[in-house]
Every structure is written in C-alpha cells, then in structure tokens.
Amino acid sequence: MLPVTWDSVLICVSLIVVFIASFTALDTAGRVAVSRGWSARFWLLVGGIAMGIGVWAMHFIGMLAMMMPMMMRYDTRLTILSLLVAILASVLAFGQTVGGLHLTRQRLLSGTLILGAGVVVMHYLGMYALLIEPQPEWNALLVALSVLIAFAASGLALWLAFHLRQGRSSSDADAWAGLSGHGHRHRRYALCRYGGSRVQPQQYDAAARRQ
Numbered sequence: 703m704l705p706v707t708w709d710s711v712l713i714c715v716s717l718i719v720v721f722i723a724s725f726t727a728l729d730t731a732g733r734v735a736v737s738r739g740w741s742a743r744f745w746l747l748v749g750g751i752a753m754g755i756g757v758w759a760m761h762f763i764g765m766l767a768m769m770m771p772m773m774m775r776y777d778t779r780l781t782i783l784s785l786l787v788a789i790l791a792s793v794l795a796f797g798q799t800v801g802g803l804h805l806t807r808q809r810l811l812s813g814t815l816i817l818g819a820g821v822v823v824m825h826y827l828g829m830y831a832l833l834i835e836p837q838p839e840w841n842a843l844l845v846a847l848s849v850l851i852a853f854a855a856s857g858l859a860l861w862l863a864f865h866l867r868q869g870r871s872s873s874d875a876d877a878w879a880g881l882s883g884h885g886h887r888h889r890r891y892a893l894c895r896y897g898g899s900r901v902q903p904q905q906y907d908a909a910a911r912r913q
Contacts, residue, residue, distance in 0.1 A: 712767035716760045723756020724859075727792075731800045731863040746801050749863070750793030757821060758788040761828055772834065780831035784824045791820020799860040813860045818853030825852075 730749030734742050762781070795817035802809050 707769045709767040709769060712763055716763040716767065719763060720756055720760040723752055723759070726752040727756065727796070728863055728866045731796075731866050734800055742801070746797050747793060749800065750796035751789055753796060753859075754789030754792030754820075755785070757792065758785045758824060758828075761788075761825060765828060765832065775833045777831040777833055780827050784827035784831065787820055787827065788824040791817050791824070795820070795856070795860060796863070800863050805861070805864040810857060810861060810864075814853055814857035817856035817860060818849075821852045821856060822849055 727749045730745045730752065733745040734749070737745055761784075795813040798816060799805060799809055799813035
C-alpha cells in the first residue's frame with residue numbers, strides 16, 4: 703500500500719474555506735427571513751450556491767493536500783460535474799429548509815436527503831476524477847458508515863441554517879457547520895487505500911504518465 707501524507711498548509715486552507723462558506727450561507731439564511739418575493743428567492747439562491755461551492759472547495763483542496771509518491775492528475779469533466787452536483791444539491795436543500803416559514807420534520811428530512819445525497823455523490827465523483835491506476839480500494843462497511851455521517855452532518859447544517867434565521871447567534875452555528883463538514887471529509891479519506899503491497903511506486907508513475 704502506498705504511503706499517504708498531507709500538506710498541513712492546504713488542510714488549514716480547506717478549514718478556512720469551509721468556515722467562510724458556512725458563515726456566508728448562514729448569513730444569507732438570516733436575510734431570507736426578512737425578505738419577500740424575488741428578494742427572498744435571490745438570497746436562497748446565494749446561500750445555496752455559497753454552501754455548494756464551499757463544500758466542494760473544501761473537498762477539492764483536501765484532495766490537493768493528499769500527497770503520494772506518484773503523478774496525480776484530475777479528470778476535468780468529472781471535477782466540474784462534482785462541483786455542479788454540490789451546488790444543485792445545496793440550492794435545493796437550502797430552499798427546502800430555510801425557505802419555509804416553519805421547519806417541519808418532513809422539510810428537514812427531505813432537505814437532509816437531498817444535501818446528504820449530493821455530498822456523497824460529489825465526494826465519490828471527485829475521488830474517481832483522480833487519474834491513477836489502479837483506482838482506490840474501498841472498505842464497504844466504513845463507506846456505509848460515512849454515508850450515514852454525511853446525512854447526519856447535512857441535517858445538522860440545515861437545522862443550524864434555519865435556526866439562525868430565527869435570530870439565534872451565528873458564531874456557534876458557523877463553528878458547528880464548519881467542523882462537521884471538515885471532520886466528515888477526513889473520515890471519508892480514511893475509507894480507501896491506494897495500491898496493493900506488491901506494486902511499486904515507479905509502476906504508478908508510469909501508469910499515470912500514460913493517462
């Protein structure tokens with residue numbers, strides 16, 4: 703199995719990015735509460751886009767922080783697709799939860815399912831966009847656990863976003879939303895390993911150059 707190390711500077715950058723995105727999304731949630739009509743729809747769109755870009759950027763910067771003794775490149779189309787999935791899921795989930803007058807269990811559940819599914823699809827699209835041979839080997843049990851955590855973190859973020867618009871303090875909400883997303887990303891990276899024990903790093907370099 704190839705050794706994996708992490709660029710601590712990029713990890714810190716990804717943490718800063720997710721906190722900024724969380725603040726932006728949660729701040730726009732408060733603006734939704736005092737807006738009507740097209741103005742409210744505009745802020746819902748802005749908040750959803752901010753959340754989607756933030757989640758995706760945190761994930762992609764985290765992937766750039768991952769260092770292995772091999773050439774690493776990314777499929778542009780899959781990378782862009784993962785970004786679009788994150789934005790679409792975030793906009794839909796944001797509108798489903800923050801856009802209502804009351805956050806019922808049904809609205810929270812549907813928003814959680816949308817955002818959680820979007821985060822999971824975005825993550826694995828991003829992982830498969832990494833052009834290496836062979837593809838990572840996944841631990842099925844831990845993958846299933848990570849999916850459950852993704853949905854739980856998504857539900858928490860949406861619940862916080864709604865309650866911010868009710869006038870509660872945003873500082874704790876920013877911290878919880880940021881940490882839940884950042885912590886979950888690192889748990890997902892622990893679910894796979896790259897390469898078998900009998901494959902040498904030089905073989906990976908040669909395979910990557912042929913991509």
